[in-house]
Amino acid sequence: MNVRTICLAILQLGDSTGYEIRKCVADGLFSHFVDASYGSIYPALNKLEAEGLLDAHIEEQDGKPNRRVYSINDTGRAAFGEMLSGPIGDDTFKSPFLLLATYAQYLSREQISAAIDAQVKFLINELDLIDTAEAELPLAACNWVAEFGRNAMQSQLEYIYENRAALEEIAGTSSLTNKPQIPAIDAAE
C-alpha cells in the first residue's frame, strides 16, 4: 500500500488536490491504510500525471492560492483496478503501547497509569475519527469498514478498562539493573 495507490483510490471518489489528499490521509479514514505527507504526495501526483493515469487542470481562486485539481482517467482507473486485484500486503499493527506494557515491571506505577490513560484517549479519538470519516465517504462498503474499526477499537478499550488494575500492580516490581531479583540483603538482616 504505497502513496500511488492511495492517490488513485481517493481520486476514484472524485477530483481532488494534493492538499486535500494529504488531509484525507492524515486524519480521514485513509489514515488506516498508509502514511503520507506532502513530500510524498505531490511528487506521486506529478508522476502519475506524467504517466498518463491522471489529468490535471488549474483552478483559479481569488484570495487563495490556485488549486491544481487532479482527475483520474480511464488509464488510471484500469491501473487502480489492477492494484486492487494484485497481491496486497498483510495488515500491520505496531504498538509502542504494548512494548511499554510488556516491560511494565521495570516502570513506575505512575508511568504505566499515564501510558494507559494516554492510550484510552488515543482510542476514543480514533472512534471519533471513524464517525466523521464514515459520513464523508460515498462508498457502499464504507459502513462495513467503519463498523469493523469501531468493533476493533471498542474491544481494545474494554480490555483495558477491565484489566488495567492488573497491569498497574505489575508496575515497579523489578529494577532494570538487577535482572534476577535477589531479595535485598538489608531486608534479610
Added chain:
Amino acid sequence: MNVRTICLAILQLGDSTGYEIRKCVADGLFSHFVDASYGSIYPALNKLEAEGLLDAHIEEQDGKPNRRVYSINDTGRAAFGEMLSGPIGDDTFKSPFLLLATYAQYLSREQISAAIDAQVKFLINELDLIDTAEAELPLAACNWVAEFGRNAMQSQLEYIYENRAALEEIAGTSSLTNKPQIPAIDAAE
C-alpha cells in the same frame, strides 16, 4: 520504536545474537513492535556496542559459524530505561485488507471472498503466534499483553464471521469506469 530500542529490549531479557534477535522480531511477540531485518539489526548492534551500551564476545561452535553474543550493560540498561520513559509514538494499524473492503463494490465477489479467506487465515496465524511467543517471554506482564492481542484478533475474527455475507453482497455492484452507476440502456430496452 526503532531497531535500537528493540535490540536493547530483547537483550534486557538475556544475552543474544543478531541472528536470534531477527527471528524474535520476525515471528515472535516483538513483531508487533517494529519491523527489522538483518540489514538494520547488525548495524544497530555494532553501533550500540561502539557507543558502549552493549558488550560483545565471540562464542565458538563446532560445525556451526561462530556466534557474536551481545550483552546489555549498565549504560545500556539506563539508556533503555530512558527510552521507555521518553515520549513513545502512537499505535499504528495499517490495513490493506480494509482498503480492499472499502472498494468492495468495484471488485468481484470471488476477489472479496478470497481476500476474506486470506484475512481469516492471517488472523488465526497471528493467534498461534501469540501462544508460542507468550510461553517464551520471561516477563510478568507478558500474559497481560498476550491476552490483549488474543482479544484484539478474536474480536476481528468474530466481526468477519458475522458480517462477511454483507460485504460479499456489495461486491461487484459497480464498475470502476462508470462511477455514477447509470442503469444500462440495453437493460432498459
Added chain:
DNA sequence: TAGGCCATGTAACCGGTTACATGATTAG
C-alpha cells in the same frame, strides 16, 4: 501582530529493505 489556514513544491536526510556474498551442516 502573531499564528493558523490555504496551497504547492523541493532538497536533504533517514530508517529501513533487498539482494548478495560466504560457507559449513543437517534434514528430506
Added chain:
DNA sequence: CTAATCATGTAACCGGTTACATGGCCTA
C-alpha cells in the same frame, strides 16, 4: 541432491519524512 538452517555482514536502493521557501488571507 536439494533445500533449509545457522550465522554475519555490506552496498545499493527506496519510500518515505522533515524542514524549508513562498505568500496572501483570516482570526484571536
